Amino acid sequence: MGNSEQLSVQLHAPFWSRYQQLVREVVLPYQYEILNDRVPGVEPSGAIRNFRIAAGLEQGEFTGMVFQDSDVAKWLEAVGYALKTKRDPALERMADDVIDLVVAAQQPDGYLNTYFTIKEPGKRFTNLMDCHELYGAGHMIEAAVSYYEATGKRKLLDAMCRFADLIADTFGPREGQIHGYDGHQEIELALVKLYGATGERRYLDLARYFLDARGTEPNFFLDEWERRGRKSFWWPWLKEPDLAYYQAHKPVREQETAVGHAVRAMYMYTAMADVARLTGDRALQAACERLWQDVTRRQMYVIGAIGSTHQGEAFTFDYDLPNETAYAETCASVGLIFFAKRLIDLGPKAEYGDVMERALYNAVIGSMAQDGKHYCYVNPLEVWPRANEENPDRRHVRPTRQAWFGCACCPPNVARLLMSLQEYIYTWDESRRTLYVHLHMGSTAAWSLDGARVQLRQASALPWRGETSLKVSMPDGPRRFALAVRIPGWCAGKWEVRVNGRELGEEMRVEEGYAVIDRTFADGDELTFAFPLEARWIVGHPQLRAVNGMVAIERGPLVYAVEEADNGPNLAALSVDPGTRLHEVSCEIAGVDAVALECEAWRRDEEAFGDGPLYRPLDAATFSERRVKLRAIPYFLWGNRGQGEMRVWLRSRSSRP
Amino acid sequence: MGNSEQLSVQLHAPFWSRYQQLVREVVLPYQYEILNDRVPGVEPSGAIRNFRIAAGLEQGEFTGMVFQDSDVAKWLEAVGYALKTKRDPALERMADDVIDLVVAAQQPDGYLNTYFTIKEPGKRFTNLMDCHELYGAGHMIEAAVSYYEATGKRKLLDAMCRFADLIADTFGPREGQIHGYDGHQEIELALVKLYGATGERRYLDLARYFLDARGTEPNFFLDEWERRGRKSFWWPWLKEPDLAYYQAHKPVREQETAVGHAVRAMYMYTAMADVARLTGDRALQAACERLWQDVTRRQMYVIGAIGSTHQGEAFTFDYDLPNETAYAETCASVGLIFFAKRLIDLGPKAEYGDVMERALYNAVIGSMAQDGKHYCYVNPLEVWPRANEENPDRRHVRPTRQAWFGCACCPPNVARLLMSLQEYIYTWDESRRTLYVHLHMGSTAAWSLDGARVQLRQASALPWRGETSLKVSMPDGPRRFALAVRIPGWCAGKWEVRVNGRELGEEMRVEEGYAVIDRTFADGDELTFAFPLEARWIVGHPQLRAVNGMVAIERGPLVYAVEEADNGPNLAALSVDPGTRLHEVSCEIAGVDAVALECEAWRRDEEAFGDGPLYRPLDAATFSERRVKLRAIPYFLWGNRGQGEMRVWLRSRSSRP
Structure with missing residues (x-):
């Protein structure tokens, strides 16, 4: 494949242009205000201030996560895409100012990272496993490429080439170099982009080095862990690093199933597909295809989300997709789309586009409220607000979208994806x-x-x-x-x-x-083309224990959800017969004209069950049901009508089609 | 009520005598070996050794939990019950030796706690919230009473009276006393027993004081927390104690729903019922009845287990009873039986006995393997071994019974309950x-x-x-x-x-x-009496979201479970029609002759679904099922035939009775 760079694409789909407009007019300015700590009621980001401090323009302490810089980078990258589709002098001036600041914070030798500059000078590259330095570098490289391609301005690009050159000197197989790689993959895919923008082969080689070195023996992370005195930056009680969490448990070409932190996995697979394409590496390509099948055919939620547990924001194992405790992080779905696109570049198959579409129309746009100012980090398959507040096992699933997050990776990730949609x-x-x-x-x-x-x-x-x-x-x-x-x-x-x-x-x-x-x-x-857009009942693979006996609803690329706002509380008491026809009705939610679906359903009757023992023999009284009308709305519009229960999977009262 | 002490009861039910024999011949000797660190492959308990060190008979460091002493106490208490039913000179000599050691470890002023004696001398009673000193005292008092009632020997009883007198001097409303109570309730119910054994009213008054003081303003735990410099013994990251965890969030008479750590709650409610009965305190009795209803009608699993989350080993809220992540701790079911019995003493109602029976025949005896040497801490409603190993959210549910636990509260608790069954x-x-x-x-x-x-x-x-x-x-x-x-x-x-x-x-x-x-x-x-013992399909209250659309099976007091051993893997792919008749068949599991139940069921067909996308439109191929025979066994016998899946709730394919 290739030569796609000869293409020039403009997006003008009403549905999607509205999102791009939202990102341009609301999300980017809102996020800029947040990065500058100017939104009342939102935890201060400190991200811009960190650069000011690192540049010597202000006194103060570092604020936020060790990877706080990346929020600025992802914002800049999204601004690049925005400017590429439509020049905007005010936005460009804003970005130029930020870039001046970023470059001012760069060290004389090219190094750039405000945490290590402000808080731990001298400690650079001593804790790759935990501290996201190359991850941060990768995001700033992506920003530099995006901004350069949009504006032709080289300032950030040149600065990032200097940083990449420093990294290429520091890491590699030669004596005196660190034979290592980052705990959070990202630099790899970014270096491929830098290669694309500059034509400098050494960036591609470095990306490949990071992939080749990962998970080989002796294990770099274990060695580093020993050198560091067996101390984790994040988890003081950690006894031994779980290498699978970092996808560093075996060489990348030997990995069979998706394991560990889902976003890291996606970013790594994306880079693997890039490098496979650019170098003709068949073993790498085979690993990508194997991992793709594992992710999408055995570890993906119906909304195009991945990550079955909040502990490690991670995959668990094949067919383990619990609904109540799903992690389903927005960034992971964004990463899944990156991966799908890179596989398309290796050789198109419709299933890649199918998954891209599934993630995009459901998890990704569902993660952002229609106001552009509220986001999901975790995209719920099931919301029960009281459980999400009072059962600690479900507390990571927030029952409403949040204004911002202490770890604010997801909102700018969505912004940069939506602004670059035309490339997909x-x-x-x-x-x-x-x-x-x-x-x-x-x-x-x-x-x-x-x-x-x-x-x-x-x-x-x-x-x-x-x-x-x-x-x-x-x-x-x-x-x-x-x-x-x-x-x-x-x-x-x-x-x-x-x-x-x-x-x-x-x-x-x-x-x-x-x-x-x-x-x-x-x-x-x-x-x-005419595609029949019929609402249909969906079942999961029989190995998906969590949804056996349940059905979901899809219409075209949209997955549907039922909400308390339409159906009252206790959605688990509802059952549907998937022989029932789904009727289309128009509805308007949060300013979006949408197609809702209605059908007959049944609801268990609490009064008939009565207030006695919690468990009773099944009889006409304990299992009395009444007919109700069920209404389902597109998943991406959930949670726009106040806090309430929501679920994607519905209990089927008849398992026969 | 009352005067039950005039009763003399002997148990000779074959089903239960077998358990008592197992406790007497296997469990008590096995636990004695464990307490003495003589079982290879089991983490050393150190419990007896701690007493030897505290008594000055050995040099060394304290081993185990801060409440390690209580394992010895619960063992002694169980030995007392064993001797009460049948004298056994060898066992009695063993216990006398342990008692000599315990009393030798007591401090001159009556204080007894090996952790504070060995490891933190001078720190006694400075961290009541975290450190279980009065909890340990309570268990040793229970042991003393049990042993005295069995043998007439006063040595431990007298020693514990001295300790109780020290506690009565130390805690109370008077100036110079600590106006506080323990983080883990237990002393309260023990003091009532001590009052029963000695007739000394001051012990009952002290029990009542602890209950009266709990949860009042200013809050003792918050004051203590400040005095201690806001540091938790258990959780270094804790920012503020959660008073509900300790049932210290409001005065006990005002508590409406069961909250917090389930075992602590049960022990406290038990003491509340005791004190209500002995003092005629109507407000306390009303609180007990209210809390009982909340626990049994809104927060209890069908196996008679309680505790919906492993985080804090705690209740969550009404009708939140997830199966996969249930905590359902053995000790909590034991405590529920204590509470039920005390409510019976306040005025019998059949529902108390019903719950007692439910917990006893299912959670409690199910927690111990038929060999008497393997135990559940968490009693699973659902086992999927791979998920219990690889999904961290389910790791607290062990797929097989364990030989012992670092926190070994449950095995001796079962032993003491089974040995004193005749009292219920x-x-x-x-x-x-x-x-x-x-x-x-x-x-x-x-x-x-x-x-x-x-x-x-x-x-x-x-x-x-x-x-x-x-x-x-x-x-x-x-x-x-x-x-x-x-x-x-x-x-x-x-x-x-x-x-x-x-x-x-x-x-x-x-x-x-x-x-x-x-x-x-x-x-x-x-x-x-003739009671029809028919197998029957059970449904849960419609508010129990986790089991809507599912059925369980009961026959008499026994809840049934299905296992991979009989039904193959992927039990979620099975569905049953609760109109189907359940046939009784004889079976033998782990030496127990039992009644198994069989019925027709359906199993989803994986081959027909195929290996393509994970989610597909429901049709004859994606929802093909075949008829299979389902076999259910009594829950208490689960996990005796190798590791495999198990579940109590089955998917119902027809919701109509």
């Missing part, structure tokens, strides 16, 4: 003369074919209606090429495509889940 | 001339009525068959009195009773769930 829609494969359409999103792609200009204008009514049209502009005359359009997994093979209103014959084939239309296109040609 | 069967109410039969257990009760000897010999086929007979011996001639026999809740009103083979007329009435037969009994009269 298409890829151009020069060797196959094929434009791939991975996502159905209103947008325009322009590229050059044998020197001729081609433009594809996509319109899509998703997620509310299943219509996509692709209109070709070829002002320089007809040319033969292929359009490969992902057929979403949710339409179950029932779809139609027409070209200029008539059916397609041999010009069309299906490959890896894509409808490939290979023909000579002329100016004005239009492909129209 | 009957009460004699002199004022009503009524002998209450609370438990259906083969046993003989002897007492004196107007100077005449009366003996009641009970035979019961429980838990396997529903027959109880009660035969009266009255060698001194007929007398009028009443027999009040608890009608178990599980027989749902369908029972019969006959006297000497004929039906009873007006001589019988039902009061508070007891069949009261008030007549002139003559020598040889026999009451025979």
Whole structure:
């Protein structure tokens, strides 16, 4: 693959442009205020102030997490994407000021990290396992590349090249170098981006070094742990590092299942796929594909979220996906989308786009309130506010979106993903003369074919209606090429495509889940796709113990949820018969016009059960039910109507289809 | 009530005598070896050694928990009960030696605690909230009373009176006294026993003082916390004590719901009921009844276990009873039985006996393996061995019984309860001339009525068959009195009773769930009860979110469980139709001849679902099921056939009865 850089893409899907507008007009300014400690009632971030202190512009103590710098970096990266889609002098000035400050905080030798500059000078690179220095470097490199590509300004890019050069001198297999890597992967994928922006092969080599070294014997983290006197930065009671938490338990090419901290895993797999593509490393590619299958076919929640436990923000093991205690961190779903996109770059398969879509339409946009100012760190599959307050095992699941977090990784991660969405829609494969359409999103792609200009204008009514049209502009005359359009997994093979209103014959084939239309296109040609967007009942794999006997609802890419606001409290007392038809009804939630779904359901009757013993023989009184109407709303709109119960999986009263 | 002390009871139920024999012949010797650090492969207890060091007989460091002494005390208490039922010179000599050692470790002023004697001399009574000094005192007082009542030997009793006198001087409302109480309740109920054994009113007054002072303002624990420099003995990161954890958040008479550490709650409620009975304190009695209802009607697992979270080993809130993460500590069920018995002493109601029976036949005996050497601390409602190993949220639930525990409170607690079971069967109410039969257990009760000897010999086929007979011996001639026999809740009103083979007329009435037969009994009269012992499907209250849509199985007092050993792995893939009949079949598990239950069930078919996406539209392929035979065994016998999945609640495929 490759050559996608020749593509120029603009997003204009109403559904998604609204999010980009929200990020541009609300999220980025709001987060800027937070980074500057100017939002009352929100725990001070200190992130900008840390840079001022490190730059010698202010006196004071370091504030926040050891990786606090990365909040600034992710903000800058998102600003870069925002400016790339639309120049905005005020925003650019804001970012230039921040960049001046960041560069002012850089040390003479290129090192940049406010925690170690302010709080532990002299301790740099002594606790890679715990302290996120290269993680921070990676995020600032990503910011530098994004900002450079948007504005052409090299200041941050040059500064980050100097830092990357210092890192390349410090880490590596040669004598005198640290034969190590970071506890939180991120530098690897960032170095690949830096290679892309600069063409400097040494950055790619360094990314590869970090991946190659990871998990080999003797284990770097264990050695470092001994050198450090067996002390954890985070957990004073830790007796021995759990190498799997850092995906450092075995060499990356030998890893079979996704383990440990979910975000680290995703960032690492993303870099692995990048390096596999750029170096033709088949073993690395095979590991990526194996890990992808493990994640998506055995360890992923229906909303496209991952991470089964809050302890270590981690994967547990195959088919262990409890609902009440799910971690399902927003950043992990963002990372899953990164990973999916890199696998597409290695060779498109519709399942990558399916998962990308699942994560995007559910966990990712569900993590942000429609006001752009409230976020989920954990994306619940099930909310019972009282349990989330009073049962400590469920306290990590917040029953409402929060204004900010002490560890504020997620909100800027969502912002940078949403602002760069256009980069996920298409890829151009020069060797196959094929434009791939991975996502159905209103947008325009322009590229050059044998020197001729081609433009594809996509319109899509998703997620509310299943219509996509692709209109070709070829002002320089007809040319033969292929359009490969992902057929979403949710339409179950029932779809139609027409070209200029008539059916397609041999010009069309299906490959890896894509409808490939290979023909000579002329100016004005239009492909129209119709995908039946029917609400349907979903079941999980029989090994998913947590959802056996339950059903979920999907309509197109959207997973649905039921809420107390529509259905009263005690949602577990409801049961549905998945033979029942789901009726579509219009609704408006938090300013979004959406399709809600309604069906008949049954609710257990508490009065008939009475107030005696808690457990009683099943009989007509103890299991009396009454008919009720159930209403489900798109998952991403949950929690916009006050605090209340919510659940994605519903008890099925009849297990037969 | 009262006067039950006039009763002399002997247990001879085959089912229960077997347990007593196991405790006598295996458990007590095994625990003695453990207390003496002589069991290879088991973490050294150090408990006896601590006493040797404190007594100056050995040099060394303190070993174990701050409350390690209590393991010795509970062992001694159980030995007392064992000797009371059957003298055993070897066991008595062993106990006498231990008592000599305990008394040798006592300080000249009566103080006894090896931790503070060895490790923190001078710090006694400075951290009541955390350090269990009065808890330890309470257990040794219980041991002293038990041993004195069994043997008539006063050595430990006198020593503990001296300690109790020191405590009475140290704690109280007067100036110069500590206006405080222990973090772990236990001393209160022990002082009531000491009052019973000695007749010294000051011990009852002290018990009452501890209850009266608890949770009042200014809060003793908060004051102590400040004096101690805001440092927790247990949790260095603790910022503020959670007073509800210690049931010290409000005065005991004002407590409405069960909160905090479940064992502490049970021990406190037990003492509250004792003091209410002995002092006629109506407000205290009302609080007991309120708390009882909250525990048993809103916060109790079906196996008679309590504690919804391992964090704080605690209650959470009403109707929050998750299965996978249940705490359900053995000691808490033992404590629940204590509490039930004390409420019976305040005024019998069948529900107290029902709960006692539920906890005893399920959680309590299920906590000990049939070899007497393996125990549950947490009694699982659901075992999935891999999740219990690899999902940290479920790691507190061990998939098999353990040989011992670092915190070894539970095994000796079970031993002392089982050895004193005979004290829970009957009460004699002199004022009503009524002998209450609370438990259906083969046993003989002897007492004196107007100077005449009366003996009641009970035979019961429980838990396997529903027959109880009660035969009266009255060698001194007929007398009028009443027999009040608890009608178990599980027989749902369908029972019969006959006297000497004929039906009873007006001589019988039902009061508070007891069949009261008030007549002139003559020598040889026999009451025979028949309770239908049918296996039945059980449902939970509709507010129990965790078990909505599920059913459990009970037969008489036994709750049933399904195991991988009989049903293969992935028990969640099974569903049952509660309209299906349960067939009884004989089985033998770990040497116990038991009744297993079988029925038709359905199992989801993994092959039909296939290996593709984890979530798929419900259709004939994704929800293919096949018929299987399901086998359930009594819960108390779970985990005797190798490690595997187990669950109590089964998915119901039809919610209609």
